[in-house]
Amino acid sequence: MTAIDLPFTKHTLDNGLDVIVHEARQVPIVAVNVWYHVGSKNERPGRTGFAHLFEHLMFEGSEHHRTGYFPPLQQAGALLNGSTNTDRTNYWEVVPTSAVDLALWMESDRMGYLLPAVTPERFETQRDVVLNERRQNYENRPYGMALMAITATLYAPDHPYHWMTIGAAEDIKAMQLGEVQEFFRTYYHPANASLAMAGDIDTGRAIDLANRYFGELPAGPRAALVTADAALRREHRLLLEDRVELPRVYVAWHSPAMYAEGDGEMDLLADLLANGKTSRLYRTLVYERRMAVDVSAYQSSRELGSFFLVAATAAPDRSLTEIAAAIDAELQKVVDDGPSAAEMERAEAQIEAHFLYRLQTVGGFGGKSDQLNSYNVFCGDPAFFARDVARYREATAETVRTVAARVLRFDARVILSLVPHGQQALALAGSEPVAVS
Amino acid sequence: MPVDRSGLPAVGGDPTFRLPEIVRHTLANGLEIRTIEHHNVPIVTIVLQVEGGSGADPAEREGLAAITADMVDEGTGSLSALDVSDALARIGADYDVDVAADVTTFGLTTLQRLAGRGASLLADLVTRPSLRDPDFQRVRQLRLDRLRQLKDLPPAVAERTFLRLLYGSHPYGHLAIGSDTALRALSIEDVETFHTRRFVPSQSTVVIAGDMTHQAMQSLAAEAFGSWANAPLSEPWQRASELEPPANGGARLAIVPRDGAAQSELRIGHLSARRNTPDYPALLVMNSVLGGQFVSRVNLKLREEKGYTYGARTGFDWRRGRAPFSLHASVHTAATTDAVRDAQAELEGLRGARPVTPNELSLAKAALTRGYPRNFETAGQVARSVAQLALYGLPDTYFQEFVPKVNAVTADEVTRVASTYLDPNRLTTLVVGDHAAIADSLSKLLGEPVLISAEA
Numbered sequence: 001m002t003a004i005d006l007p008f009t010k011h012t013l014d015n016g017l018d019v020i021v022h023e024a025r026q027v028p029i030v031a032v033n034v035w036y037h038v039g040s041k042n043e044r045p046g047r048t049g050f051a052h053l054f055e056h057l058m059f060e061g062s063e064h065h066r067t068g069y070f071p072p073l074q075q076a077g078a079l080l081n082g083s084t085n086t087d088r089t090n091y092w093e094v095v096p097t098s099a100v101d102l103a104l105w106m107e108s109d110r111m112g113y114l115l116p117a118v119t120p121e122r123f124e125t126q127r128d129v130v131l132n133e134r135r136q137n138y139e140n141r142p143y144g145m146a147l148m149a150i151t152a153t154l155y156a157p158d159h160p161y162h163w164m165t166i167g168a169a170e171d172i173k174a175m176q177l178g179e180v181q182e183f184f185r186t187y188y189h190p191a192n193a194s195l196a197m198a199g200d201i202d203t204g205r206a207i208d209l210a211n212r213y214f215g216e217l218p219a220g221p222r223a224a225l226v227t228a229d230a231a232l233r234r235e236h237r238l239l240l241e242d243r244v245e246l247p248r249v250y251v252a253w254h255s256p257a258m259y260a261e262g263d264g265e266m267d268l269l270a271d272l273l274a275n276g277k278t279s280r281l282y283r284t285l286v287y288e289r290r291m292a293v294d295v296s297a298y299q300s301s302r303e304l305g306s307f308f309l310v311a312a313t314a315a316p317d318r319s320l321t322e323i324a325a326a327i328d329a330e331l332q333k334v335v336d337d338g339p340s341a342a343e344m345e346r347a348e349a350q351i352e353a354h355f356l357y358r359l360q361t362v363g364g365f366g367g368k369s370d371q372l373n374s375y376n377v378f379c380g381d382p383a384f385f386a387r388d389v390a391r392y393r394e395a396t397a398e399t400v401r402t403v404a405a406r407v408l409r410f411d412a413r414v415i416l417s418l419v420p421h422g423q424q425a426l427a428l429a430g431s432e433p434v435a436v437s
Numbered sequence: 438m439p440v441d442r443s444g445l446p447a448v449g450g451d452p453t454f455r456l457p458e459i460v461r462h463t464l465a466n467g468l469e470i471r472t473i474e475h476h477n478v479p480i481v482t483i484v485l486q487v488e489g490g491s492g493a494d495p496a497e498r499e500g501l502a503a504i505t506a507d508m509v510d511e512g513t514g515s516l517s518a519l520d521v522s523d524a525l526a527r528i529g530a531d532y533d534v535d536v537a538a539d540v541t542t543f544g545l546t547t548l549q550r551l552a553g554r555g556a557s558l559l560a561d562l563v564t565r566p567s568l569r570d571p572d573f574q575r576v577r578q579l580r581l582d583r584l585r586q587l588k589d590l591p592p593a594v595a596e597r598t599f600l601r602l603l604y605g606s607h608p609y610g611h612l613a614i615g616s617d618t619a620l621r622a623l624s625i626e627d628v629e630t631f632h633t634r635r636f637v638p639s640q641s642t643v644v645i646a647g648d649m650t651h652q653a654m655q656s657l658a659a660e661a662f663g664s665w666a667n668a669p670l671s672e673p674w675q676r677a678s679e680l681e682p683p684a685n686g687g688a689r690l691a692i693v694p695r696d697g698a699a700q701s702e703l704r705i706g707h708l709s710a711r712r713n714t715p716d717y718p719a720l721l722v723m724n725s726v727l728g729g730q731f732v733s734r735v736n737l738k739l740r741e742e743k744g745y746t747y748g749a750r751t752g753f754d755w756r757r758g759r760a761p762f763s764l765h766a767s768v769h770t771a772a773t774t775d776a777v778r779d780a781q782a783e784l785e786g787l788r789g790a791r792p793v794t795p796n797e798l799s800l801a802k803a804a805l806t807r808g809y810p811r812n813f814e815t816a817g818q819v820a821r822s823v824a825q826l827a828l829y830g831l832p833d834t835y836f837q838e839f840v841p842k843v844n845a846v847t848a849d850e851v852t853r854v855a856s857t858y859l860d861p862n863r864l865t866t867l868v869v870g871d872h873a874a875i876a877d878s879l880s881k882l883l884g885e886p887v888l889i890s891a892e893a
Contacts, residue, residue, distance in 0.1 A: 024477070026476075026477050026814075027454065027810050027811070027813060027814050028452035028453070028454050028810050029808070029810060029811050029814070063442075064442035064443070065445060068732070068741075070730075070731045070732045071732050071800060072445055074730055074731070074732050074800060074803070074804045075448075075799070075800050075803045075804070076448045076803065076807060077451075077803055077804065077806065077807020077808035077809075077811075078808060079808060079811060094808070094811055095808075096448075096451060096452055096807050096808060096810070097449075097452045098448055098449030098450060098451065098452055099448045099449075099807075101446040101447075101448075102445060102446050102448050105440070105442075105445060105446050106445075108440070109442065113442075124744070125741065125742070125743075125744040126744075127744075128744030128745075128769075129740055129741075129744050129746070129747055130747075131769070132700070132744070132745070132746050132747040132767070132768070132769055133747035135699040135700045135767075135769065136700055136746075136747050136767040137747075139699040139700075140591060140698055140699045140700045140767070141590070142586070142589040142590055200452070212438075212440060213440055216439055216440060243589055244586070244589050245585045245586055245588060245589060246582065246585065246586060276522045276523075276525070276526055277518055277519055277521075277522035278519050278522045278523045278526065283519065286579075287518070287519070287575070290575065290578070293579055293582040293583070293586075313586075315578075315582060316582065316585070342523075345527070346523065346526045346527055349526065349527050349528060349529045350526060350529045351529075352529055352548065353528075353529025353530070353531070353547065353548055354529070356478055356479065356480060356548065357478075357480065357531065357546070359478050360477065360478050360480065360814065360815040360816075360817075361814055361815060362814070
């Protein structure tokens, strides 16, 4: 077994900013990665989509450099981006070693001095851009509204996972510039952030530079922790019509929160159900019985509680009813008997490879700097990487079976039938039409 | 000491970086091997590139190259499709297939200590696939179902329609997946013939990059691929790149109606340069100014100034033959005609009315060159880049020459290549969108549209 290791140094500045450094000197690039512990879960009903719209504003300039975030960094040869999900917002640059100062200057300026550069014009334009993003990625995309319908039922209206991170269109349209200030002061400050640097940089120098650029920023108030419970008391059957050729059935359950006991098992379960031709659902539904054209399963790991989702698209002229029954039969088998020895062996090989592949890049989404920040923000310790590897290696057929039995209950889940417009009869019996927009 | 925020900190000179050294070797069967040592992580990527991408599909057999590539992991020797999937999983392999216009590329990444198993499995799959009819029937049906689903995906409809508008009946004029009619006409015999003719060692390249010595990688390749025999050459074939596409293909305006669509999927462009043109560096800079980056003209105009779209980009869809240059964006339905007008103005402007400014030139060049080492971080990136050199017949010194060549591009050259390779009079504008909402205003701008159905 290959040793899998992600060494780092962590140092917390006086203002509470965590700084994490990982040296990897092979390529003359440095990844700068900043996480803010804020996402759409920090929003309120009627104000959804705000965290993500705010992320857009972070690229429009800050007090001491008002003319846009991209130009000076691209001039220096950087690659950069950002993203928002339910639990966190991240920003990153991958810069040539010679441009680390620039990246830190830019990140610290928008962490400390964003607001003077946010003008009504920029706010309005980015609101339009986000509405376009929503149309492009959700409204105008086949099956694009399914997850919206599912999460709205998995989570009660006041639960912060009830809405999608992109937000409701009417909320986005109603947003006021004034709300930007309050949001910035509450969540965008050193004590609610984590800075990781990975790549061609000396650890001591990296920490000095972090201190130099971020040390002057005031700490800001600790953000209140969000807590919320969610439970299903029955099976919910939903129906959604969309501009699609082939109907698809989705089955969703509440599952263990990110990094909680059982979360890793659900990942392994997703793999043995739907990853590759030998996976149980693919083999039965697509390969042998040809009732479905595709099948997927994944554990969507989140801070307040995860969901586990299985989806299959019907082959032409095959019914969602028989597909749902076949899915249930396979789930029942794994709940009764657990994974086979062969499945656990395969999983072992894939875990080793998967974690090694994750060590190939210093920056970007999922690169080493992003992983260190993820462990730091969600577990309080970048060293959780080793624990993360271990939890998969320690999983057994019996632990997978036990967690599967606990999660995959037929009497507490959401089943969505997504069917072509005008073909409600293709949905599972007893499905209730839902409205999403 | 407080940070000086009166100006941006200076950026130092470009760090030195040793670009990967490529070692070449040819096996007795003519298979060309290129190896690159890459020691960051104990991982190896093996890429096998064969002649015959979608441009090699015979007329009325569109989709043959892709389905042949798809059949490769459906069994070999005594292994069934399920056994192959199991064998790949047991070495933690990341296996992928890319069917491009000129070549098909098979990639396998695995742990360094399992590289031997990975290489021999890849060789078995690609050189000795079982090609059984029941598997073919299943794979074809899945592709037919996929095609049916793509009709609802505006970007896929746009790609497919745009290629046909630009290339007409030229072999580059279709997507790799082909068409419903052609897929239905295919048989396992077609796949066997294609595989026999096109998957031959003397026309193929293996690239291995990873945590091994050149010698070890060469042995790996020799062991896995040494017994791959050349079929007796049947009739020679003409490459798609050698056939000249229609000079004036493409309607001025075409619409694929999508009733009630929330957005219009746009493609605006025409056939332009070949990948191996000496003007390539200048074209890259031109594209970077125009639409290759976030800060390029079209994105700044359509997204950052007007808010019409989530993003707009331009680019060349490179291939050995003449490649399409196009602008692509998904824009709000109500903004469709304004977006087309603004986009055309940007394409036109760079040819002379609004030539590249010194700032734009320096930004475009820097964006292409200063981050260049970033492209050599993983074994997979390196292996794929080297496979591209083989595809286009570029020298092993290409990586070393890239940065100086781009940096040598002048403003005049950008204007010259924009005038040479962009022609506003030949632009084809394709919109997948709500016909009722956009047709009138678009017609006023560009004349009567050709209507094309998503199924066609």
